Amino acid sequence: MIVAEGVTLIPLHIGGITLNPTLLWDESMAVLIDTGMPGQDKQIIEGMKRVGIPFENLKSVILTHQDIDHIGSLPAKPYIEGGRPLLKMELPEQLQHLLDNPPKVRVDHTLNYGDELPFFAGVRVIFTPGHTPGHISLYLKRDKILIAGDAFYCVDGELRAPTKKTTLDLSAAQKSITKFLDFDIHKVICFHGGLCTDGVNEQLRRLVRHNQVI
Numbered sequence: 249m250i251v252a253e254g255v256t257l258i259p260l261h262i263g264g265i266t267l268n269p270t271l272l273w274d275e276s277m278a279v280l281i282d283t284g285m286p287g288q289d290k291q292i293i294e295g296m297k298r299v300g301i302p303f304e305n306l307k308s309v310i311l312t313h314q315d316i317d318h319i320g321s322l323p324a325k326p327y328i329e330g331g332r333p334l335l336k337m338e339l340p341e342q343l344q345h346l347l348d349n350p351p352k353v354r355v356d357h358t359l360n361y362g363d364e365l366p367f368f369a370g371v372r373v374i375f376t377p378g379h380t381p382g383h384i385s386l387y388l389k390r391d392k393i394l395i396a397g398d399a400f401y402c403v404d405g406e407l408r409a410p411t412k413k414t415t416l417d418l419s420a421a422q423k424s425i426t427k428f429l430d431f432d433i434h435k436v437i438c439f440h441g442g443l444c445t446d447g448v449n450e451q452l453r454r455l456v457r458h459n460q461v462i
Contacts, residue, residue: 378421402441
């Protein structure tokens with residue numbers, strides 16, 4: 249699904265679940281944000297082909313956090329590099345086998361709050377802990393798009409607050425959502441639930457106002 253010029257979702261399907269990594273691209277390079285479950289690389293390659301982007305153009309991968317459905321064949325330092333076990337080890341029964349041999353990969357660069365990545369007209373890093381301690385979200389300045397990771401999720405175009413089942417620190421997660429009020433956001437991409445475009449700034453204010461952490 250193309251979200252804006254050079255921004256597309258690559259839906260990945262596994263065990264009745266749909267995951268939504270984001271691909272940023274231009275004529276010279278592509279950057280993938282999150283990678284799905286182990287073994288979904290073929291789906292990613294096919295998704296890139298559908299929008300006419302050769303896999304060879306993929307120059308970087310950005311991970312929002314260390315959950316297995318985001319790191320895929322790439323595990324947050326030291327969790328991503330395999331030095332520590334993953335913080336969350338629960339998956340649906342039919343997917344538990346994916347935790348037997350979690351992926352390991354060398355991290356080339358650790359992102360920090362406020363960093364602005366010098367590509368695609370500027371990508372701002374927002375530190376949004378709560379779901380996991382090191383969780384980040386990304387703001388695309390040109391298109392006013394928030395790539396939320398798992399800071400919250402989306403159901404039929406409606407943003408939903410974090411839940412106890414999937415959030416390690418509910419208080420931190422709610423504080424993280426308030427950071428988004430500093431940005432003019434026209435669209436939100438949630439890893440779980442996909443694209444949200446309907447009055448997202450007001451939806452964000454409502455989440456903060458009602459403290460909807462359940």
